[in-house]
Amino acid sequence: GAGVSQSPSNKVTEKGKDVELRCDPISGHTALYWYRQRLGQGLEFLIYFQGNSAPDKSGLPSDRFSAERTGESVSTLTIQRTQQEDSAVYLCASSLGPSRNEQYFGPGTRLTVT
């Protein structure tokens, strides 16, 4: 079946602009996660959704970052007033539910802030 999809695959934006990144989880997966991967580094957790609520937002680096999810479907990560340090690959993952440990990742959105 279809995996996790993300769009756009690449995004170049000017410092100070807002960007929206989209994630479509695997159908039937109720849990959704956003991670950030800086060049040559591991993944950093940003936020977790169960359904359309976000019980864990502990990884969001600042109030410029926000995310929402429609039901058990699409999620959008928004970064306002982008800074150069926001340049990274933003990865989305989904799992069948909060008690399931296997998370399946999308291909990521590569964000470059110039």
Add this chain to the structure above:
Amino acid sequence: QKEVEQDPGPLSVPEGAIVSLNCTYSNSAFQYFMWYRQYSRKGPELLMYTYSSGNKEDGRFTAQVDKSSKYISLFIRDSQPSDSATYLCAFKAAGNKLTFGGGTRVLVKP
């Protein structure tokens, strides 16, 4: 001290050799242990998942967990050039987020 330590490599081996990867961790709350493979410009792909000390085998892959030493390993037998990738260890406590190592880059030379 970082929660997870993983040698970044690169680790270069000849085709057919055994690849040996490992991570150490400091958080005693970690209960679940995973290995992901990530090809360049792709998302991570789950390879192995375990929750107990000991060995787990799946084809050419063996995952080993030693909770007393806070040490996990991944072995790849009969390595192939297609195994060339970055391997990430990942850990999960009782919550939902994964904590990742920085990844080890592996190059299998034909």
